Amino acid sequence: MYDEVLTQWQRGWSASRGWTDYQQVDDVIVVRIGEPQRRIEYIATEMHAAAAAHLALTDCNPPGTSWLTIATGDPERVAGELVPLEFVRTEWLMSIALSDQASSPVPAPYKLEIITAPSIVDVHVYGYGELAATGRMSLLHTGAVADMIQTDPAHRRRGLARAVMTALTETAITHGATRAHLAASPEGRPLYESLGWTTVTPLLVARTATTSAP
Numbered sequence: 001m002y003d004e005v006l007t008q009w010q011r012g013w014s015a016s017r018g019w020t021d022y023q024q025v026d027d028v029i030v031v032r033i034g035e036p037q038r039r040i041e042y043i044a045t046e047m048h049a050a051a052a053a054h055l056a057l058t059d060c061n062p063p064g065t066s067w068l069t070i071a072t073g074d075p076e077r078v079a080g081e082l083v084p085l086e087f088v089r090t091e092w093l094m095s096i097a098l099s100d101q102a103s104s105p106v107p108a109p110y111k112l113e114i115i116t117a118p119s120i121v122d123v124h125v126y127g128y129g130e131l132a133a134t135g136r137m138s139l140l141h142t143g144a145v146a147d148m149i150q151t152d153p154a155h156r157r158r159g160l161a162r163a164v165m166t167a168l169t170e171t172a173i174t175h176g177a178t179r180a181h182l183a184a185s186p187e188g189r190p191l192y193e194s195l196g197w198t199t200v201t202p203l204l205v206a207r208t209a210t211t212s213a214p
């Protein structure tokens with residue numbers, strides 16, 4: 001049902017992070033990330049969670065470095081079914097028609113900088129001599145994926161993330177994007193909801209166990 005959105009989000013997330021090595025194996029998207037703590041990511045819908053778990057449990061990566069993102073309406077139940085994989089957290093796959101996103105200017109005295117590289121938009125917000133907030137959007141044809149939206153703890157609840165999302169969205173629209181997706185953390189979800197984004201599905205994030213069972 002949400003296979004297509006999941007695939008679009010993976011393409012944009014991978015583009016944002018520079019992860020170019022990915023392929024489809026048994027209805028599971030396999031992203032070779034190659035980072036020490038996250039060597040590989042298996043992305044699938046709940047229907048193919050068992051196949052993703054099998055791939056994770058039989059690959060040659062060190063314990064704790066093979067990760068899974070499973071789109072499921074019931075992350076807790078699926079986490080129970082995937083033992084001995086370790087539950088990490090629940091996130092939410094969210095979407096919006098970009099023209100529907102609420103907009104908000106950067107509050108004074110903060111200043112906003114937009115850097116556009118081919119297919120990537122970066123927004124930085126500076127204030128009080130510090131980099132206070134950042135965000136990125138990757139652009140793929142008419143689709144966009146927001147990623148790494150962060151506000152430094154000392155500058156939170158002042159509307160900076162809202163301003164970052166506004167700048168990313170406006171820039172993406174000028175590059176022809178019409179729709180966007182993102183994976184929201186529990187902290188990020190209220191922000192995106194307040195801007196008009198809607199939840200497509202929860203995402204179960206799990207990984208191979210870091211310690212062996214007693």
Ligand SMILES: CC(C)(COP(=O)(O)OP(=O)(O)OC[C@H]1O[C@@H](n2cnc3c(N)ncnc32)[C@H](O)[C@@H]1OP(=O)(O)O)[C@@H](O)C(=O)NCCC(=O)NCCS
Pocket residue numbers: 133148149150151152155156157158159160161162163183184185186187188189190191192194
């Ligand atoms: C999530 C995060 C980016 C929000 O940054 P921020 O600059 O504080 O957000 P804003 O001030 O623009 O908040 C805009 C709206 O989002 C919502 N919101 C933001 N933080 C919230 C929180 N902790 N709890 C509830 N709602 C929150 C509110 O609706 C808020 O409006 P309000 O302050 O008028 O109520 C920031 O908390 C953060 O960096 N968290 C850690 C990294 C992270 O989880 N990023 C999201 C990845 S998906």
